[in-house]
Amino acid sequence: MKFFKRNLPLVLVFIVGMVTLASYYVPHRASQEVYLDTMNKWVNIIAAFAFLLGLLSLFYSHYHKIKKKADGWGYSLFVYIGFLAMIIPAIVSEGQQLDGPNLTSLGWAFRFIYNTLAATMFSVLAFYIVSTAFRSFRIKSMQAFVLFLAAMVLIMGRVPLGDLLWSKILGWTGMSLADLVEWIMHVPAVAARRGIMIGIAIGAAVISLKIIFGIERQYMGKD
Amino acid sequence: MSETWIIIGGWFAAGLTIFMFSFLYKDNPFFKIAEHLYLGAGMGWLFQVSLYDVWIPQVWDPIMQGKLLVIVPALLGLSLVAQFFPKISWVSRYGFTFVMGYGAGLAIPAVLSTDFMSQVAGTIEPIFKIGGTFNTVSAWTSAFNAFFIFFGLICVLFYFFFSVEHKGMVKKASTVGIYFLMLYFGAVFGNTVMGRFSLLYGRFDDLYFYSSSKYFYASQIIALALVIYFIIEHFTSKKRKIQQEAK
Amino acid sequence: MFKEYISKFLKLDRRWIFLLLTIVIFVPIIKPLGLPNISIGSNTKRVYDFIEALPEGGFALLSLDYDPSTRPELHPQAIAVIRHCFRKNIRVAIMTFLPGATGLIDEIVEKIPKEYNKKDGIDYVVLPYQPNYVAVMTQLGSDIYGIFRTDTKGRSTKDLPVMKGIKSYKDMSFAMCITGTALLDAWVAYAGDKYKVPMLGGVTAVSQPGYGPYLQKGQLKGLIGGMKGAADYETLLKKLDRGTKGIDSLNLAHFLVLILIITSNIIILITKYL
Numbered sequence: 001m002k003f004f005k006r007n008l009p010l011v012l013v014f015i016v017g018m019v020t021l022a023s024y025y026v027p028h029r030a031s032q033e034v035y036l037d038t039m040n041k042w043v044n045i046i047a048a049f050a051f052l053l054g055l056l057s058l059f060y061s062h063y064h065k066i067k068k069k070a071d072g073w074g075y076s077l078f079v080y081i082g083f084l085a086m087i088i089p090a091i092v093s094e095g096q097q098l099d100g101p102n103l104t105s106l107g108w109a110f111r112f113i114y115n116t117l118a119a120t121m122f123s124v125l126a127f128y129i130v131s132t133a134f135r136s137f138r139i140k141s142m143q144a145f146v147l148f149l150a151a152m153v154l155i156m157g158r159v160p161l162g163d164l165l166w167s168k169i170l171g172w173t174g175m176s177l178a179d180l181v182e183w184i185m186h187v188p189a190v191a192a193r194r195g196i197m198i199g200i201a202i203g204a205a206v207i208s209l210k211i212i213f214g215i216e217r218q219y220m221g222k223d
Numbered sequence: 224m225s226e227t228w229i230i231i232g233g234w235f236a237a238g239l240t241i242f243m244f245s246f247l248y249k250d251n252p253f254f255k256i257a258e259h260l261y262l263g264a265g266m267g268w269l270f271q272v273s274l275y276d277v278w279i280p281q282v283w284d285p286i287m288q289g290k291l292l293v294i295v296p297a298l299l300g301l302s303l304v305a306q307f308f309p310k311i312s313w314v315s316r317y318g319f320t321f322v323m324g325y326g327a328g329l330a331i332p333a334v335l336s337t338d339f340m341s342q343v344a345g346t347i348e349p350i351f352k353i354g355g356t357f358n359t360v361s362a363w364t365s366a367f368n369a370f371f372i373f374f375g376l377i378c379v380l381f382y383f384f385f386s387v388e389h390k391g392m393v394k395k396a397s398t399v400g401i402y403f404l405m406l407y408f409g410a411v412f413g414n415t416v417m418g419r420f421s422l423l424y425g426r427f428d429d430l431y432f433y434s435s436s437k438y439f440y441a442s443q444i445i446a447l448a449l450v451i452y453f454i455i456e457h458f459t460s461k462k463r464k465i466q467q468e469a470k
Numbered sequence: 471m472f473k474e475y476i477s478k479f480l481k482l483d484r485r486w487i488f489l490l491l492t493i494v495i496f497v498p499i500i501k502p503l504g505l506p507n508i509s510i511g512s513n514t515k516r517v518y519d520f521i522e523a524l525p526e527g528g529f530a531l532l533s534l535d536y537d538p539s540t541r542p543e544l545h546p547q548a549i550a551v552i553r554h555c556f557r558k559n560i561r562v563a564i565m566t567f568l569p570g571a572t573g574l575i576d577e578i579v580e581k582i583p584k585e586y587n588k589k590d591g592i593d594y595v596v597l598p599y600q601p602n603y604v605a606v607m608t609q610l611g612s613d614i615y616g617i618f619r620t621d622t623k624g625r626s627t628k629d630l631p632v633m634k635g636i637k638s639y640k641d642m643s644f645a646m647c648i649t650g651t652a653l654l655d656a657w658v659a660y661a662g663d664k665y666k667v668p669m670l671g672g673v674t675a676v677s678q679p680g681y682g683p684y685l686q687k688g689q690l691k692g693l694i695g696g697m698k699g700a701a702d703y704e705t706l707l708k709k710l711d712r713g714t715k716g717i718d719s720l721n722l723a724h725f726l727v728l729i730l731i732i733t734s735n736i737i738i739l740i741t742k743y744l
Contacts, residue, residue, distance in 0.1 A: 020328025049300030082263025095275025153411025191375025425542025
């Protein structure tokens, strides 16, 4: 049983990993059109089931809350209501959001419910970034000052009012705010970002090798 | 959808937006309802898209047409769900091995080429291109920028290089590296401000849209109702507190 | 006394700041400032110039990988680019790796093609959502129909006039990913660099500074960043829309942040050194 539980999956990940890696360098038809084509289709289908894990875990935890009548269990009902608010219209409209020029019930559910909720959830962050900027952005060192300067140039350079003020006050320098923004983004930011990129690339390649050789096994869970 | 439904939709959109924002004042049942609806609606949306865009056309239809090979990846995909049942959770490893092995195999050459080799080349190439006559300002600035990026990258790499102790020249280089990183993070922060505000603008713009007479002033009425709720809630909770203290 | 008074400001209930932000964003929505967008970002211009230089009848693959959470920044970008393609008579295929994008894509095809009298299946096509981006990007290098057998309406993609002569990346004029995720990185690595298809990008303001290296090396031919990028593109296109309107409303809010940071630091300096 240990063979099926542990060894065979490790052998499979090694074979799939090595063959896929080799396919990158082998332009032969068998490698591209047979192996990769099949794998692409298969992996795409497998991935379509992955979210079921999230779905089941969400349903399970809220079902538990309702069953135990835990604090605030009534809210958990709204998880199911939200789910049905998308699924029922989807079935009625067969997954189509538009029927010719008309909005179907699914299109309606997207536009007025899901779209609203998702967009508002993330827009709330704007309030926190402002209050954090006020409470925690402390220019205590030279490094923090440099960070502030770059941020200030970018914040001003992103809106027409910044351009206008800069040209009124600092126009005599001959350098526009847009030039300065472009320079920061194209020169020092490129150097810094490249350093980070190279680091991440080496890290990603090492982790991938560890997965292929079965050293990294977290995805397998516990025995 | 008829015009009436669009107006009802406007009330829903305005209401849910204001419920979400009400958390900024303080936690309340309306926010909690909207938050839980979001969790469910997000999953519902994901489910219906997967159903109509992947499962039916890529699994169900081929099986119906007799292309049975597609059962293999479907079973491997379903095996992922075994994670939920401790006794058979190992079955899910078969689904994961395919995805992980395939992903790792493709990632190695791709990231090494795109994010490593190309970036090294991108730093060195401009230096070799420097040449000719330096009789324009732009020729001088591009030469300066090429060296500046090269110098900055080396310093940043020193900062991330932990295999040697940071002292002497290494320390100096890594300190300069920090300044480059600060310029980058400053730029990111500056841009983040714009990004976050854009999202907020989007919601406010919608609220403004639904505040028109066409939508029967949905935004104003719902906002006002919520303010009244908070005022009543403020006084009743105060009263409750006094009663509790009296006891 | 004075010190105590001003240091109180630092402990200000944050809800006052929230209210201030609400006012500075809401007021310009009701009464726009109307400042012109003068400075056009060079990377946005590169996207515009690239599409402008394409011959008629070309083919654009647009991967619209954003959902409602980043809609105000990216939706105007996508609309502007699609308008540009339609104006240049370039065929457009729209795809996505984000389930939340499907509704937004429908909003686009409901309105924009009509403006240019473009027909579904002839001038443009909407392809269904796919879950695994690496698999799809790799597949598109050899045979697009291996993954996209049908469009969202269930029609066989191979038989659609819009797909005539298109089999893989090498038949396309360019691919463009508009996203609030890291999917553009994947597009550069798995499609642009590997299959040599010209890549363009559209990203949120937050991630825009991270793409400098790809732009400098030419791995990306151009990049639209955030709402400012969308406004720039609309200006270039001479078709002002939501991006331009949005950027106008953000003028005051940007200055509010700067004023708050400077004020809080001045207060700290005063309480420390005076």
